[in-house]
Amino acid sequence: MVVLITKEFSDPIINFYEEGIYSPSTDSYLVIDYLKKCINEYFFNEIPIRNITKILDLGTGTGIIAIFLQILKIQIPDFNPIIYASDISQKALKNAKINERENKLEKEIKFIHSDLFNSFPNSLKHSFDVIIFNPPYLPSSEIIKDKQEIDLSWDGGKEGLELILRFIEEAKLFLSLNRQSFIYLVSSSRTNLKWLGEKINFQGYAHEIVAKTHVFFEDIMLNRLKLQ
Numbered sequence: 715m716v717v718l719i720t721k722e723f724s725d726p727i728i729n730f731y732e733e734g735i736y737s738p739s740t741d742s743y744l745v746i747d748y749l750k751k752c753i754n755e756y757f758f759n760e761i762p763i764r765n766i767t768k769i770l771d772l773g774t775g776t777g778i779i780a781i782f783l784q785i786l787k788i789q790i791p792d793f794n795p796i797i798y799a800s801d802i803s804q805k806a807l808k809n810a811k812i813n814e815r816e817n818k819l820e821k822e823i824k825f826i827h828s829d830l831f832n833s834f835p836n837s838l839k840h841s842f843d844v845i846i847f848n849p850p851y852l853p854s855s856e857i858i859k860d861k862q863e864i865d866l867s868w869d870g871g872k873e874g875l876e877l878i879l880r881f882i883e884e885a886k887l888f889l890s891l892n893r894q895s896f897i898y899l900v901s902s903s904r905t906n907l908k909w910l911g912e913k914i915n916f917q918g919y920a921h922e923i924v925a926k927t928h929v930f931f932e933d934i935m936l937n938r939l940k941l942q
């Protein structure tokens with residue numbers, strides 16, 4: 715009989731040094747709590763944690779998810795992936811780097827400034843076992859002139875899905891082919907979920923909801939996508 719010893723993991727220290735950076739919210743902690751569960755089970759679904767070599771936290775914001783993963787590496791010797799964190803916002807990356815330092819991690823996370831995967835080097839193609847994206851997923855009801863930094867965190871396009879659709883298409887090129895690999899993607903009941911599900915299937919992914927929470931007027935879901 716295998717006895718699982720459940721460890722408690724604390725959340726990283728997160729501070730704000732730039733304006734307009736997304737403040738970790740219910741959606742961020744839905745991801746963090748799910749990662750805690752995976753680590754306690756020693757599996758990211760079917761992937762044993764010791765087989766995971768690269769994880770990408772896309773749209774890292776304050777860096778909370780990437781920093782949490784990097785801290786886990788210190789606590790769990792079997793968990794040793796290289797952690798990448800990217801964002802379209804230079805300010806977010808600057809803030810995330812400071813938060814990395816404040817968590818006593820010395821330039822260990824690999825930061826990439828990029829609009830989705832546009833500026834990723836070719837060497838990272840087909841290399842990630844896990845890609846995590848807590849995206850902007852709210853519909854922009856009107857065309858925003860003069861976009862502010864914070865709008866990048868919530869504006870998912872006219873229907874709230876445009877950026878996610880680009881992501882699920884482009885991510886295929888960066889998921890590892892050698893081993894099993896997954897995407898963990900946050901979505902909200904405020905977007906057209908039926909349509910999103912159809913698009914995910916159309917791109918060749920199997921899809922299931924692995925965690926869910928309710929906050930005020932919406933359900934927030936963590937979706938696991940796996941190429942078929």
Ligand SMILES: C[S@@+](CC[C@H](N)C(=O)[O-])C[C@H]1O[C@@H](n2cnc3c(N)ncnc32)[C@H](O)[C@@H]1O
Binds near residue numbers: 738742828829830850
């Ligand atoms: C909802 S916030 C999530 C932040 C953080 N991951 C968290 O969970 O707290 C979305 C993040 O995606 C970034 N983002 C928006 N559009 C992007 C794009 N096209 N490429 C990369 N990052 C993007 C935003 O700047 C923002 O930091």
